[in-house]
Amino acid sequence: MDVVDSRVERILRAAASAPSVHNTQPWRVEVTGRTVVLRADPARQLRHSDPSGREMLISCGAFLFNARTAARRESLSATVHVLPARDDPLLVATMRLEPGPVPNTDELELAVAIARRTTSRVPFDDQPLFTDALLAIGQAARDEGAELRPVQPSEPARAEVMTLVRRAEALAAEDPATRGEELAWTATDADRADGIPAELLGPAAVDDGAPVRRFLASRGSAQFEQHSTMALLSTPGDSPRDWVAAGQALEHVLLVAITYFVHASFATTVLENPTTRHDLRRVLSLDEAPQMLMRLGYSSLPRHAPRRTEEEILREARRQAAR
Template structure:
């Protein structure tokens, strides 16, 4: 089993749970089986209105899988991954066996340190441009994981994505099923829940950017949110699309791994991502984006990259909450 102990494997699971997920729903569970870590999708946490096919769920599990691989490598061992190993068990995302020991690269150490530091952003950015060399690095990291990250250079295309995001947000706000999901995952001030979106994870009054990308209304008119002044947070940032050549369950998991690789590398340079999944939660809007902006690839994530005014706190379920019996 290389040099990995039971404590090492539990630390890997704790790291995996810091992956991003829509509404911070954390739709995963883990188990340890001798020298293997088992990653399962927790379908009880799937967003049934927004994500009926489980695409976003598997993106989240893919991000958790990248964390597993990174944390194992940081112990000096090698992760040996079998993705979707049993067709009769669709919730079984991966089995990761601990391979031979080896040297730990500096990049692996850096990424491992960023896992609990990375934060999802839910506002505008300060007027500091993301360096082109960093964007080039993020593009290469996504490619290494089997996906494509494309910074959207066209001002017109950015306006289209912003308009579609706002339109999707407005439609979802009128839909009872979507609204109930928001109620489930939007946490009030002082909540002790270790999942969902805390009330201080977004500004009480977000500054509008141009073009403006609509944010989820977790406060639901209750006046929740961080009251800190953010006069500098007026920039949209770099809008980027994460795409894959296929659109199978394996592609969704691969996209999640690529997403987390991008996010951790960005975090190491102080850059955060804001996610805008609203338009991709409508099939016809997702098809439109694919045909007009991504053809022939499938859009898996719309995001904005930039420098935040400050980082928000993160909440995650504890190890006993996510670690089950094999």
């Protein structure tokens, strides 16, 4: 195994804590000195629910933002080049690490938040976000070239959004290929380093209006909150570059959120169906492309989903390169 700088190892370990659809962790990394090359891993793409690779690249964008943030904790500055490479369609970004200034307080706080961030699929406190948290996470999205559109409980559009979420879930449940794909990545064995273990799926909501995704393998049921904040992340365009930007914005939002003790879970099915994705854009009067719908609120700190180690990520990249 090639020798990797210990600081780069720590950066990759932090980057691998990024959220990804069904915890597929669809990234591969190659390291040469202090140059990190990030590629999408098509073997971990959800072929039926994500045929374009949009969610795969959003996941890789979240990995990239964590890497940038962790680099600052190591007093390194990251020069990042994102897409495209016509001769390398899986290339997401290259990142060159150079000596930089000592991180400031905000940079350190964001880097520390990486280890605290995790998806929460349990009931939240029955209240919307406080204004200071909502303003901060909205700015985090804008810092990465995206927009975060809150959908508060009092809005008439909220009920229409949840109707679309349930419609998309029902349509997906009727498709055997999509059902099989979801079940392959959820309720996974405890010894797997990817996927979502059954105990982290959370219970099914007893109320159709509850702002939480329903998984086929959910165990039990519970009364979920009705008044947490929902938010839609959008980008000006809908190209692969926009998808990577959406992933970076998403992780910036989530890290800032956790500094305010705010957790998130996601409703991705409504954006995987072209019809409900279009309808969601219409219902919320969006000029931009919707990329991620999330539920934000206050809850206890849940357990982290499993992750591949940096050694496993590098090993897989070398295995792919040797083919």
